[in-house]
Amino acid sequence: xxxxxxxxxxxAHKLTYLRxxxxxxxxxxxxxxxxxxxxxxEATRExxxxxxxxxxxxxxAEGIKLSTPKPLIVPILRAGLGMLEGMVRxxxxxxxxxxxxxxxxxxxxxxxxxxxxxxxxxxxxxxVLDPMLATGGTLAMSVRxxxxxxxxxxxxxxxxxxxxxxxxxxxxxADLDVPFTLVxxxxxxxxxxxGYIVPGLGDAGDRLYGVAVQ
Numbered sequence: 001x002x003x004x005x006x007x008x009x010x011x012a013h014k015l016t017y018l019r020x021x022x023x024x025x026x027x028x029x030x031x032x033x034x035x036x037x038x039x040x041x042e043a044t045r046e047x048x049x050x051x052x053x054x055x056x057x058x059x060x061a062e063g064i065k066l067s068t069p070k071p072l073i074v075p076i077l078r079a080g081l082g083m084l085e086g087m088v089r090x091x092x093x094x095x096x097x098x099x100x101x102x103x104x105x106x107x108x109x110x111x112x113x114x115x116x117x118x119x120x121x122x123x124x125x126x127x128v129l130d131p132m133l134a135t136g137g138t139l140a141m142s143v144r145x146x147x148x149x150x151x152x153x154x155x156x157x158x159x160x161x162x163x164x165x166x167x168x169x170x171x172x173x174a175d176l177d178v179p180f181t182l183v184x185x186x187x188x189x190x191x192x193x194x195g196y197i198v199p200g201l202g203d204a205g206d207r208l209y210g211v212a213v214q
Contacts, residue, residue, distance in 0.1 A: 001170045002181045006042045011035060011185050015159065019201045025210040029082055032131070032208065035159055035185060036086025040127075043157050043183040044090065047071060048125055070094050072121065072151075075129040076101050076142055077114060079205040083129040083157070094127075099145065101138045112141065122150035131204035133161040133184065135195050136168030143169075147178055155181045159204070160188055162197045 017023055018031045048067040053060060070093055075084045077100040088094065100114025118124075126146050133139055133156075143154055161184045173180060188197050201207065 001173060001176075002179075003166060004042060004181065004183045005187060006039055006183060006185055008038065011038050014038075015185050018159070019199065021202075023207075025207060028207045032082045032159070032204075033086040033089075036083040036129070036157070037089055039157050039159075039183055039185060040087050040090045043127060043155050043181070046181075047091070048153075066091075066093055069124055072097055072118075072124050072126045073129065074099055074117065074126055074142070074146065076138060079131045079208060080129040082204070082208040083131060083159075087127065087129060087157070091127075099128075099142055101142060112145070115145075117146075117149065120150055121146060122152075124151050125153040126151045126155070128154060128156040130156065131159045132197055132200065133158045133165040133169065133182070134191060134197050135162075136165040136172065139165070140169050140172035143173060143176070143180060147176065152178045154178065155183060158182070158184045160184065160186050160197055160200060162188055162191045162200075164191045165197075 014031050014035050018028060018035065049064040050067045052063050052065040054063055071091060073084065073087050073091065073094050073096045075081050075098060077098055084096065097117035098114065099117060101112050128139065128142055130139060139156055143156065146154055166182070188200060190198050192198050
């Protein structure tokens with residue numbers, strides 16, 4: 001498992017306003033999209049490409065294009081949807097699948113409730129989108145889910161992480177036999193007793209959409 005903290009002043013600047021309690025939902029959504037595009041730039045450094053010849057107005061030129069099969073973007077519902085637009089802005093030709101997972105607030109375990117993914121992901125490079133890595137259960141389960149269907153290279157992108165979450169994912173995926181990279185905007189201090197990131201930014205889904213889901 002490789003962990004990359006995208007150290008850039010624009011990312012830190014936008015994260016500061018994203019964290020602020022007074023930031024309203026429309027601004028929160030806009031900042032999330034902008035942050036996602038910045039993080040996606042870092043996360044796609046090793047996106048698979050293949051040679052491609054084009055004709056310029058002057059002469060033939062060798063370039064590159066995304067390899068086939070195209071990358072698969074997998075936002076984790078519902079908060080991951082807020083990151084999707086920023087990602088597809090950078091990778092408009094990628095395909096999109098959806099995975100619905102929620103944390104049981106009593107056990108803190110991840111539970112799958114929806115799956116809109118191809119059955120066969122053989123040879124696919126996948127990008128998992130989830131705003132926060134807290135306890136790590138949701139991310140670890142989603143990565144397993146993709147690997148079981150044949151994905152052979154996975155990058156997860158989060159806005160924030162807790163150290164405990166990173167350690168839990170590393171522990172849960174220790175036997176993973178495919179490359180796995182975590183790209184994040186920041187690693188925060190810790191988790192509180194309720195499994196929330198400190199200082200964090202609150203419940204990303206509620207702040208994105210302005211409606212609490214029970």
